[in-house]
Amino acid sequence: MLINDTIAAIATPAGSGAIAIIRLSGEDAIKIVDKVFFGKNKLITQDAYTIHFGNIKENNEIIDEVLVSIFKAPKSYTGENSVEISCHGSIYIQQKILNLLIKNGARTANPGEFTQRAFLNGKLDLSQAEAVADLISAESKAEHKVAIRQMRGGFTSDLQKLRTELLNFISLIELELDFSEEDVEFADRTQLKNLIANIKQKTEELIYSFEYGNVIKKGIPVAIVGEPNVGKSTLLNALLNEEKAIVSNIAGTTRDAVEDLMSINGILFRFIDTAGIRKTDDTIENLGIERTMQKIENAEIVLYMIDANDKNSCNKISEISEKLENKKLIVLINKIDKAKAQNDTCNDFKTIEVSAKFKQNISVLKDALTDAVQFSKIDKSGTIVTNTRHLELLQKAYDATLRVEDGLTSGLSSDFIAQDIREILNHIGEITGEYTNDEVLGNIFANFCIGK
Amino acid sequence: MLINDTIAAIATPAGSGAIAIIRLSGEDAIKIVDKVFFGKNKLITQDAYTIHFGNIKENNEIIDEVLVSIFKAPKSYTGENSVEISCHGSIYIQQKILNLLIKNGARTANPGEFTQRAFLNGKLDLSQAEAVADLISAESKAEHKVAIRQMRGGFTSDLQKLRTELLNFISLIELELDFSEEDVEFADRTQLKNLIANIKQKTEELIYSFEYGNVIKKGIPVAIVGEPNVGKSTLLNALLNEEKAIVSNIAGTTRDAVEDLMSINGILFRFIDTAGIRKTDDTIENLGIERTMQKIENAEIVLYMIDANDKNSCNKISEISEKLENKKLIVLINKIDKAKAQNDTCNDFKTIEVSAKFKQNISVLKDALTDAVQFSKIDKSGTIVTNTRHLELLQKAYDATLRVEDGLTSGLSSDFIAQDIREILNHIGEITGEYTNDEVLGNIFANFCIGK
Numbered sequence: 001m002l003i004n005d006t007i008a009a010i011a012t013p014a015g016s017g018a019i020a021i022i023r024l025s026g027e028d029a030i031k032i033v034d035k036v037f038f039g040k041n042k043l044i045t046q047d048a049y050t051i052h053f054g055n056i057k058e059n060n061e062i063i064d065e066v067l068v069s070i071f072k073a074p075k076s077y078t079g080e081n082s083v084e085i086s087c088h089g090s091i092y093i094q095q096k097i098l099n100l101l102i103k104n105g106a107r108t109a110n111p112g113e114f115t116q117r118a119f120l121n122g123k124l125d126l127s128q129a130e131a132v133a134d135l136i137s138a139e140s141k142a143e144h145k146v147a148i149r150q151m152r153g154g155f156t157s158d159l160q161k162l163r164t165e166l167l168n169f170i171s172l173i174e175l176e177l178d179f180s181e182e183d184v185e186f187a188d189r190t191q192l193k194n195l196i197a198n199i200k201q202k203t204e205e206l207i208y209s210f211e212y213g214n215v216i217k218k219g220i221p222v223a224i225v226g227e228p229n230v231g232k233s234t235l236l237n238a239l240l241n242e243e244k245a246i247v248s249n250i251a252g253t254t255r256d257a258v259e260d261l262m263s264i265n266g267i268l269f270r271f272i273d274t275a276g277i278r279k280t281d282d283t284i285e286n287l288g289i290e291r292t293m294q295k296i297e298n299a300e301i302v303l304y305m306i307d308a309n310d311k312n313s314c315n316k317i318s319e320i321s322e323k324l325e326n327k328k329l330i331v332l333i334n335k336i337d338k339a340k341a342q343n344d345t346c347n348d349f350k351t352i353e354v355s356a357k358f359k360q361n362i363s364v365l366k367d368a369l370t371d372a373v374q375f376s377k378i379d380k381s382g383t384i385v386t387n388t389r390h391l392e393l394l395q396k397a398y399d400a401t402l403r404v405e406d407g408l409t410s411g412l413s414s415d416f417i418a419q420d421i422r423e424i425l426n427h428i429g430e431i432t433g434e435y436t437n438d439e440v441l442g443n444i445f446a447n448f449c450i451g452k
Numbered sequence: 453m454l455i456n457d458t459i460a461a462i463a464t465p466a467g468s469g470a471i472a473i474i475r476l477s478g479e480d481a482i483k484i485v486d487k488v489f490f491g492k493n494k495l496i497t498q499d500a501y502t503i504h505f506g507n508i509k510e511n512n513e514i515i516d517e518v519l520v521s522i523f524k525a526p527k528s529y530t531g532e533n534s535v536e537i538s539c540h541g542s543i544y545i546q547q548k549i550l551n552l553l554i555k556n557g558a559r560t561a562n563p564g565e566f567t568q569r570a571f572l573n574g575k576l577d578l579s580q581a582e583a584v585a586d587l588i589s590a591e592s593k594a595e596h597k598v599a600i601r602q603m604r605g606g607f608t609s610d611l612q613k614l615r616t617e618l619l620n621f622i623s624l625i626e627l628e629l630d631f632s633e634e635d636v637e638f639a640d641r642t643q644l645k646n647l648i649a650n651i652k653q654k655t656e657e658l659i660y661s662f663e664y665g666n667v668i669k670k671g672i673p674v675a676i677v678g679e680p681n682v683g684k685s686t687l688l689n690a691l692l693n694e695e696k697a698i699v700s701n702i703a704g705t706t707r708d709a710v711e712d713l714m715s716i717n718g719i720l721f722r723f724i725d726t727a728g729i730r731k732t733d734d735t736i737e738n739l740g741i742e743r744t745m746q747k748i749e750n751a752e753i754v755l756y757m758i759d760a761n762d763k764n765s766c767n768k769i770s771e772i773s774e775k776l777e778n779k780k781l782i783v784l785i786n787k788i789d790k791a792k793a794q795n796d797t798c799n800d801f802k803t804i805e806v807s808a809k810f811k812q813n814i815s816v817l818k819d820a821l822t823d824a825v826q827f828s829k830i831d832k833s834g835t836i837v838t839n840t841r842h843l844e845l846l847q848k849a850y851d852a853t854l855r856v857e858d859g860l861t862s863g864l865s866s867d868f869i870a871q872d873i874r875e876i877l878n879h880i881g882e883i884t885g886e887y888t889n890d891e892v893l894g895n896i897f898a899n900f901c902i903g904k
Contacts, residue, residue: 013469013541016588018566018904020464021471021538049503051521062600064587069503069521086473086536089465089904090588092596114470135516136468136542144544148514452470452541 006032007109007117008101010094011451017089022097023451024085024106025078025114030070033083035104036097037068043083048072056087058100064093078114079121112448116441119433126433126444127156130387133448134217141266142216146384155383156432159206162199163428166421169195173418180414193408199424200401203394206385210394213386215300219261219270220373223296225320226274226305227313231334234356235305236260236271239366265370272299293323301328301372306346308339308353314346328372336360389444390431397427458484459561459569460553462546463903469541474549475903476537476558477530477566482522485535487556488549489520495535500524508539510552516545530566531573564900568893571885578885578896579608582839585900586669593718594668598836607835607842608884611658614651615880618873621647625870632866645860651876652853655846658837662846665838667752671713671722672825675748677772678726678757679765683786686808687757688712688723691818717822724751745775753780753824758798760791760805766798780824788812841896842883849879 006026012019024033034043039054046052050070056063064087071082087093102108110116112133119129131150138144149155172187215221224232239262260271274292296302302324306313314331317324331346337355352368354361385391400423407417429435458478464471476485486495491506498504502522508515516539523534539545554560562568564585571581583602590596601607624639667673676684691714712723726744748754754776758765766783769776783798789807804820806813837843852875859869881887 009470011470011541012464012472013467015465015467016901017465018461018463018588018901019473019475019536021473023471051501051503051523061597062604063596064600065603067521069519071503084471084538088584088587089463089901090590090596092590092592093587096596132540135540135545136470138542138544140544144515144542144548145513148516151517152514449468449470449541 006106007113008098008106009109009451010098016091020087020089020094022085022087022094024101025080025082025117027081028105029081029083032101032105033068036100043068043070046070048075056097063096064088078117079123080117109450111450112445112452115448115452116445125156126436127390127431128153130444132452134386136449136452140263140268143268146213146216146386158202159428160432162202163425165195166425170418170421170425173414176414177418189408196401196404200398203398206383207391207394207398209383210385210391213384217386219268220301221270221272221299222301222303223272223274223299224303224305225292230305230307231356232273232305238356238359238362264366267370267373269369296323299327301330303330303332305332305334308333308335314349317349330368332365393427393431397424400424458558459565460550460558461561461903462550468543472539472541472546474537474539474546476553477532477534477569479533480557481533481535484553484557485520488552495520495522498522500527508549515548516540530569531575532569561902563902564897564904567900567904568897577608578888579842579883580605582896584904586838588901588904592715592720595720598665598668598838610654611880612884614654615877617647618877622870622873622877625866628866629870641860648853648856652850655850658835659843659846659850661835662837662843665836669838671720672753673722673724673751674753674755675724675726675751676755676757677744677748682757682759683808684725684757690808690811690814716818719822719825721821748775751779755782755784757784757786760785760787766801769801782820784817845879845883849876852876
């Protein structure tokens, strides 16, 4: 990986629009643009954080009228000299200018290379860099909140503080090892125990937060259980119509399952359709029911939809009651435009009466759905892990804290304890990128978009 | 149309990317951003053409870390106070910031409203404004060249000069009308005749250029004539593979025709597939052949593809010879990997031997295609009309010049001549927007993308 060359990329979304941005970073960024930019003054003579109007030319032929923004090391996103060229958003012009910059000494940036340079130049730690990608792909309020907090260092600052304290201890313990024949104890064992307990608790909390963080990222799974024609599609359309939110179909885990993503009150929900449940001898139908049960198991919320005309629907809920443990259940009585809800069997459950067709009480359902999510968790702890790489490292750090605790209790020799402490330090250090290797970096930044 | 309020829009292409730009223009643009932007200083105190780092916040919650660029009236694209907010390219963040600006006093911009304001504030004439939209949608070198020249005023500057001269004459002629009883002649009739002849010639040239300009915009139509299995798809793929260019399928004029657009050596070509030609009694097949003939008629270039194995293919060309008048004909002998070309019947024609499958001689074909286009026309005249609105106005102006010439020759009274001269002035003035109305403006800017 070369870090001394100058990289260039189109940074705005692909396609044509009013404006596009082409971004350069590297020692020669300003010099390279000066070769193709013709404005009032040479850019190299201009101050950082200034904007300049002029033409981009190739062989004296104007490619576009542009605005150029100048940033100078170290006060830029990457920490290097940087230029942003704001051109007309034609695909042709974007490509043409990028090619021209390449011809004049820049190199096409790899995915995430700008952020990678920001990391290598100490502008961001690794978990902050990872949060940049999360921030860009954030589609809901909750996801956005987690990502921006992580990008601003909220996620790792506590851990980092504990790690620094631990670093002091390890040097004391290593000092003890140098004097091992003299049986001295520089590191206060009680203080060390407390610190390890702190780290254990923090990592445990973070590990616990992952389950929730993951749900935020992928959408809260809501299994919709109900007979055909009970009004599922009409309901989803009614919700969609009110929200004007992002809705997409994502392929489910099973080949035939298609899931609908929808952001309601800023929280992403993943609606999962299921086959109807009833007792039957039909083998194929039983397979379908089995699958429904699996989907209920994977859901956080079960939306049990019934027809207001159907008097006995809620009886079936008891048949699956054991599957509903730890789930939020909402019984949705639909078609109240046609019939008065008269499902006596539903009295044991939280019910909401709606007419999906006439959009009655949809807002009540929306609030019930968002209430069912313990959204407060995010606000309170402020530490939500959403990244599997972080989870694995936290898990390893946590395991090592257990070993250190055991070792301290059983009076294990300092060199074993020191080894486990070093593991804790390394695993936490890997999260923020203090310990890392090219392969890990490569994997992380490969998932970025180009231009970031 | 309010011109005093502040408009805002996302200016970068739709979707998620590394960076997105949200743009504001209007008297309060900087003030509005100051309400939601938290950086080192209030933006209102800062110089034009400077960039500022900070946070966009709503209710003390950070939405994003952004860079803000400041422009002050009249030195901006629109001629008004303007701000560009460069944020992370998440769809969620883009929407969130735009909504926040709306809440704080901005209004969502209509399509093209930034450029419309630039026009109303005298930063661009109307034909230049129209060229901005063309520039953004330009997909080929030729299209881009025409659009950028028009945007920089190249298209109208000559006409504008002639119009100014004519304005002097009209005032002299109108003076004559005031003294009509005295039979004086202030305006030199010979000079007027020369000027009108100049304008006539210029408008005629421009009208003539439209046909070519239109072709540049829509792609040079190339009819591919050939039997099934002669290798058309393979050829198009081979060309595509070399060019890595924009290719799309656009629905043709007839329901069953799909056309392939491809930019070769910077020129956009529109490849039109046709049914095979042969003598037959089958009614339906004859219908297909009839349609082929129509397509040949609409083409500039006919690519007659034959199989190297087929000894008699070129005989069929003579059958359609009358359709080929005024067309460039290229006979493409394909599959030379399988058989030596031995089509004696083709000697009368310009032939190229290729193997589409093994990509042999594809570059020869590419050069032949671009040579067939009289590309020099663009470079020489520099005046290519691509806009039907301009064409209609030029046509009307031209017709009026004929009437003025007739009037001058036949000694028509000055008031009739003055009326026709005024028509010339108005029609030319409408092109640049000196004479215009809200409806015309509305139609023009409605075709822009939002944010431009």
